[in-house]
Amino acid sequence: MSPDPQPAPTGLTDEELTALDAHWRAANYLSVGQIYLMANPLLTEPLRPEHIKPRLLGHWGTSPGLNLVHTHLNRVIARRALDALCVWGPGHGGPAVLANSWLEGSYTETYPDVTRDAAGMARLFRQFSFPGGVPSHVAPETPGSIHEGGELGYSLAHAYGAAFDHPELLVACVVGDGEAETGPLATSWHSTAFLDPVHDGAVLPILHLNGYKIANPTVLARMDRAELDAFFHGHGHEPLHVEGDDPRAVHRAMAAAMDTALDRIAAIQRAARREGAAERPRWPVIVLRTPKGWTGPAEVDGVPVAGTWRAHQVPLSGVRDNPEHLRQLEQWMRSYRPEELFDERGAPRPVVLGAVPAGNRRLGATPYANGGLLLRELPLPPLERYAVAVDKPGTTLHEPTRVLGDLLRDVMAATADRRDFRLVGPDETASNRLQAVYAASGKAWQERTLPVDEHLDRHGRVMEILSEHTCQGWLEGYLLTGRHGLFSCYEAFVHIVDSMVNQHLKWLRVSRRLPWRAPVASLNYLLTSHVWRQDHNGFSHQDPGFVDHVLNKSPEAVRVYLPPDANTLLAVADHALRSRDYVNVIVAGKQPCFDWLSLEEARVHCARGAGIWDWAGTEVAGREPDVVLACAGDVPTQEVLAASRLLRRHLPDLSVRVVNVVDIARLMPAAEHPHGMSDFDYDGLFTTDKPVVFAYHGYPWLIHRLAYRRTGHPHLHVRGYKEIGTTTTPFDMVVGNDMDRYRLVMDVIDRVPGLAVRAAAVRQHMEDVRLRHHAHIRAHGVDLPEVADWSFGD
Structure with missing residues (x-):
């Protein structure tokens, strides 16, 4: 996608349909194989119990839908020469994303021992959810991923964070209907009010309605189309519906929806970038409704499976001990006609790869999912410009965060052209004394404005939304795609993202052990309005326990700083903003406090710790x-x-x-x-x-x-x-x-x-x-x- 995208020719030919269906069947076959097999990957002989893994782990139910999305993203990326990234919200569908990475070749490029042949397919199958292998979720080990799928709710915020300040980028985001019930995901729909069609990329949400969570129906799947349309209209979206269980019909509908969505995105961006359109656009969203466990066993042991909650994880659980289950598994896998999809060596046949894009446009090879490759040094000015004079300790007072605000203002100004630094927080930038940044950038805002509003800016890089979840998700997506940022929050309420920071720290810990993942900018927290100075808010705003929480996590990735005055805050912030692959927690006051150390003394003291x-x-x-x-x-x-x-x-x-x-x-x-x-x-x-x-x-x-x-x-x-x-x-x-x-x-x-x-x-x-x-x-x-x-x- 260029900064001024144009519509591409639309329509699906019979040849394209054949190629898309072949790719989708191949991905489904590989997904099933990862859950079940440790040998005989091409079914060159009848399945026997010893070919089956002793422990069956994984999630089949969401995988066919994810494979469909990946297959169709391949088509539009190749056809329109898009720079694209996909965030896989139903992250438990790890086998699908791994299967597609293997098919396109990015997995073998990342892990050369997992070759694109029968031997490599056997390794792909065996390693999945196996001791010494790879997780069952989309994870840091997965090429093309910026999103850990072990916990649901964060995908859409990550997608918007990735799109901010990447005007050339399309970020597709598959949102599971179970995930859509979480609090973080629910607030993330508001992100359309902050997405700038001039300077930001586009997010294409794809709501995957397959009807069930692990054991219960999902709320959105039980809504009728009119109710869903009203839901999305209220969030600034125009829905496009794709539904059914006939593969050929669904392929045609999905291709049409993708083309329509991308044409609309191109028109929105063209209007904003070339014609100066200022009204908030209505962005497309695809609502994909397909059966859970689609193409899997319709019935097992006399009860329905496909299209029900029973397809969520492992539809056939007794394969090693139950001959009927073994027979059904073999019948299921052969239904994809693997001989048409893989040659005698086990490599994908040309028809399977007909719509796969080349090089870095493959979803598993996109540099946007390995953000350290795109990261540039942050232009931090000399601290001497902001340091307070300390002739005698403890005789003058300054508000530390206000002093830091001057530094952040100039960082914001220095990145005005390159646009790779953002300040996020839940409606507290000025409250936390950082309002100097408004001189360099206003607050991002695409909704209507009123005469009494201040500092709202359609192109702003200060992000305020009264959802700590969304702030955290935006910043994580922003950092993981190669940029820098700071999260300012009241100390007591940063606990709202306890679970999110857990997942990010796990991501960093694993990423550090993967030589192919380049280091990313650290996630920096500034916690202020702290426990000791909540004079007007009181007990509800007094909780300093976030430090306890993060210090339980991976020591290699956690840093906690408590600067006692303005100059030590400057020294700590400078260090944190330059660092890589950490979560830095800085606790500093916004109220006047004594100046104890000169800047030089502060630097030495902070280095000593x-x-x-x-x-x-x-x-x-x-x-x-x-x-x-x-x-x-x-x-x-x-x-x-x-x-x-x-x-x-x-x-x-x-x-x-x-x-x-x-x-x-x-x-x-x-x-x-x-x-x-x-x-x-x-x-x-x-x-x-x-x-x-x-x-x-x-x-x-x-x-x-x-x-x-x-x-x-x-x-x-x-x-x-x-x-x-x-x-x-x-x-x-x-x-x-x-x-x-x-x-x-x-x-x-x-x-x-x-x-x-x-x-x-x-x-x-x-x-x-x-x-x-x-x-x-x-x-x-x-x-x-x-x-x-x-x-x-x-």
Whole structure:
């Protein structure tokens, strides 16, 4: 598809019909073979039980429909010279996508031992869902895939993410009717309101209605045509219906629908790109209604199978032990007439490949599905342009995310022509203080606008939709097809995508082990509006547990950063935006917070990941500290430094070491995480036997989990969020969770030997201030003056 596409001749000749049907039958044959066979791939002898796999795994029900779609996409790609990608939503239909990749040759090019002959077909069959083989889902191992099919719901958002800023690209997306019932998929239909026909490619959704999920009917399949049409009209689509069970009739209908859809897409893009059409177009969607398990056994053991939920997985489950099942399997496979499809060597005959496109236009060979091949370095400006001056630590304040917003604005401007950077988030860009980006790009919007609207832009690259699922899916599709981006979200609500980030991390972990997959830009989260500064939203907006969630995942792909001020946020963001194949989680505040480090100091500290702030403590040269005050996060850092000042004033002889941790994985052993510290380095930083009072941004037990193997763990005491929150003052939040400066001083007194008696009066004073705090906020509604007006220089 060129940036100014033209309609292609339409109509299906008898010769094309023959070729399409041959290809479809061959793909069906190969799909069945992968589920059942480990030998005798061409049925050159009668099937015997020893030819059958001992464990039958896979999903047949969706495969014939996927094979039909792949076959017809081949035709239009070749005929119209399209650059295309397909996202396979019914990802459990892995055998279909693998079969088509093998037929077109891209599988053999990727895995040379799986040759396009009888021996290679046997390997293809045996490896499927077999120990040491490949998964039953569409997965990173599958050529041409950007979509893990193990969990349903994400396909359409991925497809739109792939289409954004790829004006030449057609992204077909098969949506299963079971998948269509999920929340993420349901919100993804709104993506038509954000797709720019000038600068973006096109998405062609193909809703595959085969009637059933694993055990129940599907909602959309039970709708009549008028109701479905109304559903799609409301989402900005014009539906084209293909239905039936007669293969030749369905082939003709599918070819006509594909041609009509692509002609409409060409007309939409031509109108927008050449004629300046500004109204939101109505994009085509194909509704494909075919029987579940089409062409498979109609009846097994006296009950109907094809066209029912029983065809979902393995229609004939007793093939090794039941002679009748074995007979039915052989009859089923021979019904595709394999001798017409494969020559005596097992290679596909020319008629099977008649409509298959060449080279990189094959769906299994498209570079868009291996986005690292297309990735360019992000033009990041020098950080010195944005750094805040820090003449003395803890005396000036800035909003860290606002400072970062200036950097992102210039990244957006620097990518204006190449269009390979997007900022996504659920309606929170300005709330999270990133609104400077609007000077370089407005918010993508194709719907009607009103005079009161601000920053809406038909060609914008800031993406806002109040669905974290859709934001995540868009960004994943965007990154996996060779671009860069950042996801900004309220900390408490990023949990909505917990399951999605699980799947993306699994994808990255497997991709790293595939030499043919090039590294892609990292998925970067900026989590702000965080737990400690939800003064007006309260308890519902207080949850710092996303960090706990991601740190359970593959250590090679997970990075978590808690920058304590604006300059460290700049340093961390610069690193994250340059990185590849990671999920980077950055937790940073949007409220004014103290500036602690100059840019150069911040760079060194972030590279180290954790270190001593000697200017903040009272360590005596030549002797070990009496106590270590550690912190991770902006608010914990402020409280620790305030506690250090109190200790300096009230217990001047105490040797206090202050340690700040910006890379939370540094607490893990080196054997458990690439950023982990050796025991030698950890013991040098935290000591082996001195009390460590650690103020942490999130749930305190995470720090114990990360450090439980360390020698000094029995002396580690962590303060953090304890699920105590409300709408209250900023300082009351830390008091309520026992992470305030006065409580930290009391913790030091309680844990340093000899202080319980010697510093009893100091401890009592700290407790008195906490009591006075409670009375003050209830009387005045604001924090104590000595807290609200505090600075480190006091």
